[in-house]
Amino acid sequence: MNKSLKTSLIALWILAALEISTTTADTLPQYGSDMHLGVQTCSGSTCHAAVQPWQNSSVLQNEAITWKKYDPHAGAFDTLASDRSKRIAKNLGIDNPQKDDTCLNCHTNNVPKEKRAKNFVLSDGVTCEACHGGAEKWLGIHVSGVGGREENIKAGQYPTEKPIARAKLCLSCHYGTENKFLTHRIMGAGHPRLSFELDTYTATQPAHYKVDADYKQRKSWSNGVKTWAIGQAVAVEETLDALTDKKRNRQGIFPELVFFDCHACHHPMSNLRWERRDSVGLDPGIPKLNDANIVMLRVVASVVDPDIGKRIEVEARQLHQASMKGGDATLKAADTLKSTLQGIVQKVSKHDFNTNEMNKILNALLEFGFHGEYVNYIAAEQATYSIGSVIEAMKDAGIIKGGAIEKVKKAMNMAYKAVKSDEKYRPSEFVEAIKNIKSAIEPELQLSKKY
Numbered sequence: 001m002n003k004s005l006k007t008s009l010i011a012l013w014i015l016a017a018l019e020i021s022t023t024t025a026d027t028l029p030q031y032g033s034d035m036h037l038g039v040q041t042c043s044g045s046t047c048h049a050a051v052q053p054w055q056n057s058s059v060l061q062n063e064a065i066t067w068k069k070y071d072p073h074a075g076a077f078d079t080l081a082s083d084r085s086k087r088i089a090k091n092l093g094i095d096n097p098q099k100d101d102t103c104l105n106c107h108t109n110n111v112p113k114e115k116r117a118k119n120f121v122l123s124d125g126v127t128c129e130a131c132h133g134g135a136e137k138w139l140g141i142h143v144s145g146v147g148g149r150e151e152n153i154k155a156g157q158y159p160t161e162k163p164i165a166r167a168k169l170c171l172s173c174h175y176g177t178e179n180k181f182l183t184h185r186i187m188g189a190g191h192p193r194l195s196f197e198l199d200t201y202t203a204t205q206p207a208h209y210k211v212d213a214d215y216k217q218r219k220s221w222s223n224g225v226k227t228w229a230i231g232q233a234v235a236v237e238e239t240l241d242a243l244t245d246k247k248r249n250r251q252g253i254f255p256e257l258v259f260f261d262c263h264a265c266h267h268p269m270s271n272l273r274w275e276r277r278d279s280v281g282l283d284p285g286i287p288k289l290n291d292a293n294i295v296m297l298r299v300v301a302s303v304v305d306p307d308i309g310k311r312i313e314v315e316a317r318q319l320h321q322a323s324m325k326g327g328d329a330t331l332k333a334a335d336t337l338k339s340t341l342q343g344i345v346q347k348v349s350k351h352d353f354n355t356n357e358m359n360k361i362l363n364a365l366l367e368f369g370f371h372g373e374y375v376n377y378i379a380a381e382q383a384t385y386s387i388g389s390v391i392e393a394m395k396d397a398g399i400i401k402g403g404a405i406e407k408v409k410k411a412m413n414m415a416y417k418a419v420k421s422d423e424k425y426r427p428s429e430f431v432e433a434i435k436n437i438k439s440a441i442e443p444e445l446q447l448s449k450k451y
C-alpha cells in the first residue's frame, strides 16, 4: 500500500472511531450493533499473525497463530461436520448442523447477516471478534495506536480483561443464555456435558497474551483467586436465572434435567456409590440439583461476606429440599437464594483477597472434601479446578514456595487423575488426593484443622 493512501486510510479510520459505538461495554459481541469484519482483518502478518512474538510491541502479535494452531475455538465450526455432530443433528431432526442456528450460535461467531462484512465467513469458527467485539468502529484507533484501552472499549471493543465481563462472555456459550441453551434434549441427542471454570479455562484456551508489567499498566488486571471467585459468582447468577426462567426450566411434565447432577442418573446400576451429603439432606434415590458452583460460592462468601455465606448454606439446602416438593416450591426457593445473592458479583469484584483470606479459602476448599461435599463427580471436578486455580495464584504471590511447590504439584496430579473420567470416579480416591494436598502445604500455611 502506498504511504499516502495508508495515511488517509488511517485518518478515515480515526474519523470512524470518533463515531462512538452504540454498543455498550456489557453487550455481548454477538448482539452488538457494530459490523464484524472477519478474522482476515486481524490476521495480516504485520498485525496479529506474526510467526514469532514481537520484541518491541506491547502485545505478542502472534495471537492469530496461537488461535489457529492451538485454540479449539478456531475449529468449532468444523466440529459441526464431525460424525458426532451429524448424529446429534439427526437425533434432533436438524438437517445440517453447519446451517442451523441451534448449533451455530455457539460454534461460530453467529452474528445477524446484516452485521457480516465482506470478508466475514461463518466457517472461521469462534473468532477474534466473537470475544473482542465487532471491529467496525474500533479497528481505526486500534491500528493507529492513538487510543488507550478506554477509547477502544468506547469504540466497541469488549472488555475481556474485566473478570465479570469475561465470565459473562465465556458462560454465554459454556453454559448458555436465554437465547441459546443446551437442554437435556440436546445432551440426550449426544452433545457432551458442559463444564467450566473461568480461571482454569482462561489458561487452557490457551492464553494468547502475556500478563507482564506493561499489561498491568495498560489494563486492569485481577489475580487468579479473584477471577475464580467472580467466575463462581457469575455462574451461580446464570444458573439461578435459568432455573427461574419459565422458558428454560421445564420439559413437558418434567423439570429440565440439565440443572441436575448428570451422574445422579447416569451411572451403571452395578456401581453402588450413593453416599449421604449432609449439607443437602436428601434421601437416596433423589436426583440432586447440580450445585457445584453454589458450593464454591459459599467458600468465596465465607471471606467476602460471612453472613451471606451462612445464608447461602441455609438457602441452598432449602433449594435441594424444595426439589422434592415440586416445581413451585423449587422456583420459590431459587428466588429466595437469588435475592440473597443480589449484588454479590459486584461485592466480590470489589474485594481484594489478602494472604490470610487465600489461606482460608484454600483450607475451606480442602475441608469440604472431608465433609462429603465432593461425593458427586461434578462437585469434585469443579473443586479440582478451584483448588488448582487458588494454588496457582498463591504460587504467583509467593505464598506457596520452595519445596512445597513440587509436593503440591504431585498431590494436584492425583486430584486431576481422580476426576479424569466421570465414569470411573471414586470419591475416596479424591479425598485421598485432597489429604495429600493438605499435608503438602500444611507446614507452610499452618492451615487450621477445622473450617
Ligand code: HEC
Residues within 6 Å of the ligand: 072, 073, 075, 076, 077, 079, 105, 106, 107, 108, 109, 126, 130, 131, 166, 169, 170, 171, 172, 173, 174, 198, 201, 202, 203, 204, 205
Ligand atoms: C461463541 C461461543 C463461545 C465463547 C464466547 C467462548 N467459547 Fe470456549 N468454546 C466454545 C465451543 C463451541 C467450544 C468447543 C470447540 C470444539 O471443540 O469444537 C469451546 C471450547 C473451549 C475450550 C476447550 C474445552 C475442552 O474441553 O477442551 C476452552 C478451554 C474454552 N472454550 C475456553 C473459553 C473461554 C476462557 C472463553 C471466554 C474468554 C470462551 N471459551 C468463550 C464456544 C465459545
Ligand code: HEC
Residues within 6 Å of the ligand: 079, 080, 082, 084, 085, 086, 088, 089, 092, 094, 097, 102, 103, 104, 105, 106, 107, 172, 173, 174, 175, 176, 177, 180, 181, 182, 186, 191, 192, 193, 194, 195, 196
Ligand atoms: C450453548 C452453546 C452451545 C450450543 C447451542 C451447542 N454447543 Fe456444541 N459445544 C459447546 C461447548 C462449550 C463445547 C465444548 C465443551 C467442553 O469441552 O467443555 C461443545 C462441544 C461440542 C462437541 C464436542 C467437540 C469435541 O471436540 O469433542 C460437539 C460434537 C458439539 N459440541 C456439537 C454441537 C451440535 C451438533 C450442536 C447443535 C445441535 C451444538 N453443539 C450446540 C457449546 C454449544
Ligand code: HEC
Residues within 6 Å of the ligand: 039, 042, 043, 048, 058, 059, 060, 063, 064, 065, 067, 073, 126, 127, 128, 129, 130, 131, 132, 159, 160, 161, 162, 166, 202, 208, 209, 210, 215, 219
Ligand atoms: C474465546 C475468546 C477469545 C478469542 C476467540 C480471542 N481472544 Fe484475544 N483475548 C481473550 C481474552 C480473555 C484476553 C485477555 C484479556 C484481555 O487482555 O483483554 C485476550 C487478549 C487479547 C489481546 C491482548 C493482549 C494484551 O497484551 O493486551 C490481543 C491482542 C488479542 N486477544 C487478540 C486476539 C486475536 C487477534 C484473536 C483472533 C485471532 C483473538 N484475540 C481471539 C479472548 C479471546
Ligand code: HEC
Residues within 6 Å of the ligand: 184, 187, 188, 189, 190, 191, 192, 193, 194, 257, 258, 259, 260, 261, 262, 263, 264, 265, 266, 287
Ligand atoms: C433425573 C435423571 C437424569 C438426569 C439428572 C440427567 N439425565 Fe440424561 N437421561 C435421562 C434419561 C431418562 C434419559 C433417556 C434414556 C433413554 O432414552 O434410554 C437420558 C438420556 C441421556 C443421554 C442419551 C443416552 C443414550 O443412551 O443415548 C445423554 C447423553 C444424557 N442423558 C446426558 C445427560 C447429561 C450430560 C446430564 C447432566 C447435564 C444428564 N443427562 C442428566 C435421565 C437423566
